[in-house]
Amino acid sequence: DAGVTQSPTHLIKTRGQQVTLRCSPKSGHDTVSWYQQALGQGPQFIFQYYEEEERQRGNFPDRFSGHQFPNYSSELNVNALLLGDSALYLCASSLMYFHTFGSGTRLTVV
Amino acid sequence: DAKTTQPPSMDCAEGRAANLPCNHSTISGNEYVYWYRQIHSQGPQYIIHGLKNNETNEMASLIITEDRKSSTLILPHATLRDTAVYYCIVRIPNSGGSNYKLTFGKGTLLTVNP
Numbered sequence: 001d002a003g004v005t006q007s008p009t010h011l012i013k014t015r016g017q018q019v020t021l022r023c024s025p026k027s028g029h030d031t032v033s034w035y036q037q038a039l040g041q042g043p044q045f046i047f048q049y050y051e052e053e054e055r056q057r058g059n060f061p062d063r064f065s066g067h068q069f070p071n072y073s074s075e076l077n078v079n080a081l082l083l084g085d086s087a088l089y090l091c092a093s094s095l096m097y098f099h100t101f102g103s104g105t106r107l108t109v110v
Numbered sequence: 111d112a113k114t115t116q117p118p119s120m121d122c123a124e125g126r127a128a129n130l131p132c133n134h135s136t137i138s139g140n141e142y143v144y145w146y147r148q149i150h151s152q153g154p155q156y157i158i159h160g161l162k163n164n165e166t167n168e169m170a171s172l173i174i175t176e177d178r179k180s181s182t183l184i185l186p187h188a189t190l191r192d193t194a195v196y197y198c199i200v201r202i203p204n205s206g207g208s209n210y211k212l213t214f215g216k217g218t219l220l221t222v223n224p
Contacts, residue, residue, distance in 0.1 A: 004153070033211060042197060042214030043154065056211055090153050092212075097203050098144065099212060101153030 002103035004092050012108045013081050019107060021076040025093030026100045031055075032074040033099065034066060035090040043090055049074055081109045114198045119219045122192075127167070128185040130218050132198030135179045142203050143174060145183045147194040156196065157183065188222045195219050 005024045012017050025032050029039035031050045035043035045058035068074045073091070078085055086109045092099040115133040122128040134143065142161050146154040158165055158172045160181075165172045171184040185192055197217040201210050 035212075035214075042195075042216050044213070045211040045213065048211060058211070088151075092153070097159060098156040099146075099154075100156065103151075103153050 004091055004093050004100050004101035006089075006105050008105060009103070010106045010108075012110060015081055015083060015109055017081050018077065018079045019081060021078075021089050021091075021105045021107070023074045023076070023091030023093075023102060025072050025074070027089075029093035029095045029100065030072055030095045032068055032072065033092045033094070034074070034076045035092065036060070037088040037090060039087075046076070056086070078107075083109050085109050114215055116196075116198055116213075116215060116218045118216065119221070121221050121223060122185075122188045124130060124190060124222050124224050125187055128188040128192065128220055129221070130183040130185075130196050130198075130220060131180065132183070133180045134198070137178050137200050141200045143164055143172065143181045144172045144180075144199045145170070145172065146197045146199065146210070146214075147192075147199070148214075149194040154214075157196075159203075185220075187192060188220075190222050190224065193220060193222045 006024045009011050033048040034046040037043040046060050047057040048055050052068045063079045065077045075088050088104045088106050090104045092101045125216050142159050144159040145157040147164045160172045174181045195217040197214050199212050
């Protein structure tokens with residue numbers, strides 16, 4: 001059973017550009033959450049999608065947006081990239097008691 | 111979600127038990143204690159969770175004090191592959207369409223030495 005898959009694994013973008021990250025949840029999971037992890041810090045919650053709607057949102061600007069598709073997969077979009085957006089972006093899917101995380105996308109903004 | 115306090119780092123000898131403490135003095139009655147770990151450059155991995163009774167699975171044991179203000183994660187026979195950052199999180203478990211976020215602190219870096 002494939003777990004959570006994220007693509008791409010690594011990405012380099014220039015300041016001001018836009019980026020889209022993708023996530024396929026674990027089979028049977030209906031909820032997808034996105035987290036940003038800066039170097040040396042714990043993951044920080046960005047937002048969560050359930051039934052194709054954003055259900056919760058963390059303290060992130062509107063430059064961060066997302067989408068969930070009918071097959072439960074999800075995208076994270078970041079516009080007008082800043083150097084400070086460089087981080088590991090983690091996707092987690094869940095059904096009941098615990099989250100299953102993917103290995104993340106390492107985004108570097110130069 | 112209640113806040114947690116963990117030591118920033120701990121060492122453990124390979125083959126010995128690793129006991130990782132967590133304080134969560136403001137935990138509310140319906141919040142569970144969850145433990146995740148993150149091995150370098152990977153996503154966090156669920157380990158175990160509990161409400162008030164001690165729990166054990168194939169990975170670890172979770173001991174929660176009677177007043178629920180603290181807990182200890184026990185890895186009974188630590189191996190080098192257990193070297194990771196361990197996060198203690200308290201939260202309300204999922205309920206129907208409500209799926210609660212995880213609030214991570216900085217966790218405890220456990221280093222297992224040969």
